[in-house]
Amino acid sequence: xxxxxxxxxxxxxxxxxxxxxxxxxxxxxxxxxxxxxxxxxxxxxxxxxxxxxxxxxxxxxxxxxxxxxxxxxxxxxxxxxxxxxxxxxxxxxxxxxxxxxxxxxxxxxxxxxxxxxxxxxxxxxxxxxxxxxxxxxxxxxxxxxxxxxxxxxxxxxxxxxxxxxxxxxxxxxxxxxxxxxxxxxxxxxxxxxxxxxxxxxxxxxxxxxxxxxxxxx
Numbered sequence: 021x022x023x024x025x026x027x028x029x030x031x032x033x034x035x036x037x038x039x040x041x042x043x044x045x046x047x048x049x050x051x052x053x054x055x056x057x058x059x060x061x062x063x064x065x066x067x068x069x070x071x072x073x074x075x076x077x078x079x080x081x082x083x084x085x086x087x088x089x090x091x092x093x094x095x096x097x098x099x100x101x102x103x104x105x106x107x108x109x110x111x112x113x114x115x116x117x118x119x120x121x122x123x124x125x126x127x128x129x130x131x132x133x134x135x136x137x138x139x140x141x142x143x144x145x146x147x148x149x150x151x152x153x154x155x156x157x158x159x160x161x162x163x164x165x166x167x168x169x170x171x172x173x174x175x176x177x178x179x180x181x182x183x184x185x186x187x188x189x190x191x192x193x194x195x196x197x198x199x200x201x202x203x204x205x206x207x208x209x210x211x212x213x214x215x216x217x218x219x220x221x222x223x224x225x226x227x228x229x230x231x232x233x234x235x236x237x
Contacts, residue, residue, distance in 0.1 A: 023061075026223070026231050030171075031065035033221075034150065037169050042074070042117040042149040044166055048158035048215055049173035050206045052184030054225045055154040058173065062152055071150045074117075074143075078155025080128030081109040085135055094197075099205030104155075105130065106162055114166040117151055156206065159215035172219035174234060175226040177203060 021029075037043045047059045056077065063073050082088065083105045091098030112126040124142040131138050157163075159170065177194055181203065185192040191199055209215070216222050222235040 021230065021232055023229050023231060027061055027065050031062060031069060034169055035066060035069040035071055039168055041119055041121060041147060042145050042151055043168045044114060044117055044151045045153065046158040046167045046170040047152065047154040047173065048156070048170060048219065050177070050180050051156060051202060052180035052187070053173040053175045054228055055173055059152045059154040066150055072146045072148065074127065074145060074149055074151045076113060076127040076151065076153050078104055078158065080130065081105050082130050082132035094201050096201055096204030096208060099201045100157065100208045104157065110166065117145055118166060123147065157209050159213050159218040161213065164218060170219045172215045172222045173225040174216065174222055175224065179226050
């Protein structure tokens with residue numbers, strides 16, 4: 021399917037999800053698969069359908085470095101288990117936008133680049149708004165209950181690692197030591213959490229210009 025056509029299909033499908041609170045959409049997948057690009061591309065189609073869109077990313081909810089690396093800087097398990105502050109994510113964003121929530125949310129709480137908390141004023145979400153939230157590890161068991169709709173973007177590591185390398189300036193070699201923490205940590209996630217089975221929809225994103233819907237729950 022051509023990418024513009026897929027965006028329209030996704031926008032129609034997501035806009036059709038009805039909840040008495042903001043609809044919380046997860047866009048999950050391994051690093052370099054195209055999560056942020058897809059989330060950003062869905063903003064305008066959803067706005068054209070009359071939805072107020074909140075964009076946020078798991079990158080705004082990192083743990084401090086002392087927590088992220090407590091198992092060691094090269095630990096895959098540490099990457100999987102300690103990268104993000106899920107308590108802050110659920111308390112500041114996912115919970116307030118969910119059933120019985122206050123609708124007062126914060127889209128970011130921590131800047132991992134400066135290793136500092138982000139002081140921003142809470143925003144008030146319209147009840148019929150929509151959260152587009154991208155990131156890795158989003159189908160962990162403790163997060164699944166918060167998603168009203170979820171997408172898993174799929175592509176082999178042979179594709180995603182070079183993609184991420186072009187973005188970050190890292191090595192394109194899957195076996196490079198600098199990639200071990202991230203690659204093996206994501207393999208742990210795929211094995212333990214089975215995100216392809218948990219997602220509402222799975223999209224093969226190997227070809228960015230011609231993504232294909234692989235499974236739809």
